[in-house]
Amino acid sequence: MRYAILSKGDAKSEALKHKMQTHMKDFKMIEDVENPEIVISVGGDGTLLQAFHQYSHMLAQCAFVGIHTGHLGFYADWLPHEVEKLIIEINNSEFQVIEYPLLEMIVRYNDKGYETRYLALNEATMKTENGTTLVVDLDIRGQHFERFRGDGLCISTPSGSTAYNKALGGALIHPSLEAIQIAEIASINNRVFRTVGSPLVLPKHHTCHVKPVNHDVILTTVDHVSVKHKNVNTIQYRVANEKIRFARFRPFPFWKRVHDSFISSGETL
Ligand code: NAP
Numbered sequence: 001m002r003y004a005i006l007s008k009g010d011a012k013s014e015a016l017k018h019k020m021q022t023h024m025k026d027f028k029m030i031e032d033v034e035n036p037e038i039v040i041s042v043g044g045d046g047t048l049l050q051a052f053h054q055y056s057h058m059l060a061q062c063a064f065v066g067i068h069t070g071h072l073g074f075y076a077d078w079l080p081h082e083v084e085k086l087i088i089e090i091n092n093s094e095f096q097v098i099e100y101p102l103l104e105m106i107v108r109y110n111d112k113g114y115e116t117r118y119l120a121l122n123e124a125t126m127k128t129e130n131g132t133t134l135v136v137d138l139d140i141r142g143q144h145f146e147r148f149r150g151d152g153l154c155i156s157t158p159s160g161s162t163a164y165n166k167a168l169g170g171a172l173i174h175p176s177l178e179a180i181q182i183a184e185i186a187s188i189n190n191r192v193f194r195t196v197g198s199p200l201v202l203p204k205h206h207t208c209h210v211k212p213v214n215h216d217v218i219l220t221t222v223d224h225v226s227v228k229h230k231n232v233n234t235i236q237y238r239v240a241n242e243k244i245r246f247a248r249f250r251p252f253p254f255w256k257r258v259h260d261s262f263i264s265s266g267e268t269l
Contacts, residue, residue: 008043122160
């Protein structure tokens, strides 16, 4: 088994990483950061987001596992004291793989013959670069839907629905549903300007195009990464064909993770 470990970089995560490397060597497992079959993140959900972006070019070949050294995570759901058990499981068993949908974002420019494509595990957002009102036309499936005015838009995956999307009042979506969710960030609504006001959930075969109105620069985020784009014509969002694969060694249902993270960690459903 070829593995790679990515740590958050703090003392606790680094120590755990080194402990795991020693144990995995004993099991004759091979550390291969270029071509791993299993990618282990040690830290939090943010660390797993980084691991995802580091290996997003080889999602079909590798499976991810997250260990949390802080609080319970949605992607990082193993505890530091469980690492020996986890290593034995990785070494012994044919693990189950669970796939979660991803978001594809394609930026097209007015003056360039190329486009840039991104994959998000949590979400992509669009805003203006200086915090002024974003004005964009939103098309769904080729039909004009609305002109949005406000702080921005957040387009999330089902597994990202518990992150920024949740803070915006979006719904929590089970990751077995291949969908994306569009949530408004502080829309302007009055007698003159009108948006739908509710988060929209789009199925896999529906594409959304967002066209800036009179903006030279658009600020996008893709998970923890922010990028400024000049001269944007449209930004396209849809469910990606690729999926992220998680190695599962025990059941930990999504709704239990929601319960334990947001309601109470002591009780079971
Ligand atoms: P960060 O400020 O370190 O992360 C923000 C928080 O979001 C952390 O507590 C992180 O958990 C948690 N998180 C990440 N993915 C999650 C998920 N799928 N479900 C529930 N919680 C999740 O920033 P970062 O490490 O660069 O992460 C970027 C993420 O921050 C973005 O993808 C976005 O979702 C989130 N964010 C949230 C808000 C908000 O809620 N108002 C605003 C901006 C961005 P860990 O502590 O375990 O890493």
